[in-house]
Each structure stands twice: as structure tokens, then as C-alpha cells.
Amino acid sequence: MTMADGKKKDEVTGIETTGHEWDGIQELNNPLPRWWLWTFYLTIIWGIGYTIAYPAWPLVSGATAGVLGYSTRAEVAAEIQRFEDQNAAVSATLASSDLALLSPSDPAHQFGVAGGASIFRANCSQCHGAGAAGAKGYPNLLDDDWLWGGDLEAIQTTVAHGIRNETDPDARWSEMPAFGDILSEEEIVATAHHVLSLSDGDHDAALAAEGATLFADNCAACHMDDGTGDRQQGAPNLSDAIWLYGGDLDTVVTTITNARFGVMPAWGQRLSLADVKAVTLYVHQLGGGE
Structure with missing residues (x-):
């Protein structure tokens, strides 16, 4: 059935059709449920409000900040700072301690080994491997073969100043002729x-x-x-x-x-003294430390 305005209506139901037809079956232009429409409108309103309140629209060098000033980075930074404040005392003890005299039962030693494991995975495992077994051109830290010594003092010096780099005047340095x-x-x-x-x-x-x-x-x-x-x-x-x-x-x-000429960064320029000592304790206790 065709109405005066040119629109078609289904003869059985009397509902206007969309004009689409497949094998004689016409698509009815049923209105959407009212609850669905209101939900849809509410999501639009919520979306607009969200983009105003929170960071949302990307710009050339950042994004809109949002009127609430919320930042996930700031939230993470605050959480990190909270833990650093909690560990400040034991971290200060570790930084000021002579590692050779630090007992394995001392909380500072335990804190150092645990923290050193995380520091190692984040900064050292890319070269020495996740398990510190090394690779071709990268020393195995599990054995007892140490180029400059494997006691705590020697390891700390190597970690802090690195090897054959040009950024630290105290870097370990040796060069074999070709x-x-x-x-x-x-x-x-x-x-x-x-x-x-x-x-x-x-x-x-x-x-x-x-x-x-x-x-x-x-x-x-x-x-x-x-x-x-x-x-x-x-x-x-x-x-x-x-x-x-x-x-x-x-x-x-x-x-x-x-000849060979491997280079290791000076981690003392990137990590705190406590972090350098922590990774020193971790490496030393892996099994090859002297």
C-alpha cells in the first residue's frame, strides 16, 4: 500500500516500511523502544560531560586537561611516592651502609636484594638476560669469572661507573689492541x-x-x-x-x-646510591659473587 506522501505501508500490520525488500519480505520501520532511545541520549550527554571533566581530546603536544585536572600519571606518581616515603628509612640505611658489613638478616639487606631484583629486571636484563646468565658479548653474572672482581665493593664500582663508557671519568677501562x-x-x-x-x-x-x-x-x-x-x-x-x-x-x-670493546653504562648517573647498592646486593647473591 502506498500512502499519499509516497511512503509505503505494510498491508498486514499497517506499519510504514523502510522501502527495503528482500525476496518479497519488507522491512518495517518500527520505532525504537523509548527506554533504548533515552539510554542512548544519556550516553551522549555522559560522553560530552566526560570530555569536559577529564582529559580526552588529543592535541598537537598533549590533550585537553579537563576541568577536574585529573591525571593518571599524577596518580601513579603519588602512589610511587607513598611507597618511597614508607621505605625512606630503610633506603637511607642501605645507602649509608658498608655492604660488606651488612648482615643478610638486616632489613636493609633484605630490602636491597628484593629491590635490586626489580632494578635489575628494569635496567640490566636487556643485556645480561632475565636470569643474569648473559649472552654472547654480555657477561654471565652467575659464574665466578669476574673481569674486575666479584666482591661487593668491586661490583658496586662496576655498576656505579660502568665499563669503557665516555660519560663517567671513573669508568672501568681496558682496551685490547687489534x-x-x-x-x-x-x-x-x-x-x-x-x-x-x-x-x-x-x-x-x-x-x-x-x-x-x-x-x-x-x-x-x-x-x-x-x-x-x-x-x-x-x-x-x-x-x-x-x-x-x-x-x-x-x-x-x-x-x-x-679485539673487543664492550661498553656498559654508568648506572650511578641514572640510579640513586641506594638503588646502585641494591642491585649490587642482588647481583652478588645470585651465586657468582665472591
Whole structure:
């Protein structure tokens, strides 16, 4: 049925249709339930009110602040500050303590280890791994092989000042020459065989004997005659079969040829003294600390 205004009406129900039809079935233009309409209008009103009261509309360099001035960042900052205030006393004790004299039963020690775990995961695990087992080029902190020492004082110094960085004048510093500019390829291979022999690695005895003289002339000043290294210089122990970059012949040859130069940030410039001591306690108690 077509009405005078051109609109169609369903003959059975007498309700106006939308004009849509599928296989002879017409869509009725039933009005929406009144409760649904009011709910919809209320959500619009609520949405407008929310965008006025709270941060909502993105701008070029931020967002509208809202008349209430609410900020989730400020809320989180206040919560963090609340916990920092609660821990202020024990944190101050940790910061002023000599770690070597701090008993494991002391609340400051327990606070340091627990807090140090969180600090480690947030700042150190990207290189040393979540479990501190390290990776190629990143030291394993679980073993007892320490380049500059593994007691509490040595670890704290390393954490605070870092290694071979250019931001802290007190950073640990050592630099191995690139012997590719000094020795021939044959001499480097012979030296590599001697280095591998120091830890009973797979090597050629004749080449190792030839490399012994080269090692004494070029490497022993830092790594010592027996290859046990020198912590004062940051020279690795070559006799313990613990390798930072790998202990196969090709890797050792590459190391001798090109040298290595890993860098660690100076965390003392980014963390508080209490935080540095906390992560020191955490690393020390992992199993490799001396």
C-alpha cells in the first residue's frame, strides 16, 4: 500500500516500511523502544560531560586537561611516592651502609636484594638476560669469572661507573689492541692455538708451541704468562674455558685480530646510591659473587 506522501505501508500490520525488500519480505520501520532511545541520549550527554571533566581530546603536544585536572600519571606518581616515603628509612640505611658489613638478616639487606631484583629486571636484563646468565658479548653474572672482581665493593664500582663508557671519568677501562695490524695471519692463528691450549681447548700442539713465544711477547703483559689474566687491568682469564664471545678457534682468531670493546653504562648517573647498592646486593647473591 502506498500512502499519499509516497511512503509505503505494510498491508498486514499497517506499519510504514523502510522501502527495503528482500525476496518479497519488507522491512518495517518500527520505532525504537523509548527506554533504548533515552539510554542512548544519556550516553551522549555522559560522553560530552566526560570530555569536559577529564582529559580526552588529543592535541598537537598533549590533550585537553579537563576541568577536574585529573591525571593518571599524577596518580601513579603519588602512589610511587607513598611507597618511597614508607621505605625512606630503610633506603637511607642501605645507602649509608658498608655492604660488606651488612648482615643478610638486616632489613636493609633484605630490602636491597628484593629491590635490586626489580632494578635489575628494569635496567640490566636487556643485556645480561632475565636470569643474569648473559649472552654472547654480555657477561654471565652467575659464574665466578669476574673481569674486575666479584666482591661487593668491586661490583658496586662496576655498576656505579660502568665499563669503557665516555660519560663517567671513573669508568672501568681496558682496551685490547687489534693484533690484525701487528701480527700476520699465520702468527695470529698460532697465538690462538696457544690461547686455546691454556684451557685445554681443541688445538694444534705444534702451532700452540709456536704461538707460546708470540703470546709471551704480545699478550702476557696483560693476561700473564699463564693466561690467568689481571683484574687490575681488566684482562680476562684465558685459562678457565669461560668465554665472553666464544672459545672456538675462529672466534678466538677474530678476537685477536680485531679485539673487543664492550661498553656498559654508568648506572650511578641514572640510579640513586641506594638503588646502585641494591642491585649490587642482588647481583652478588645470585651465586657468582665472591
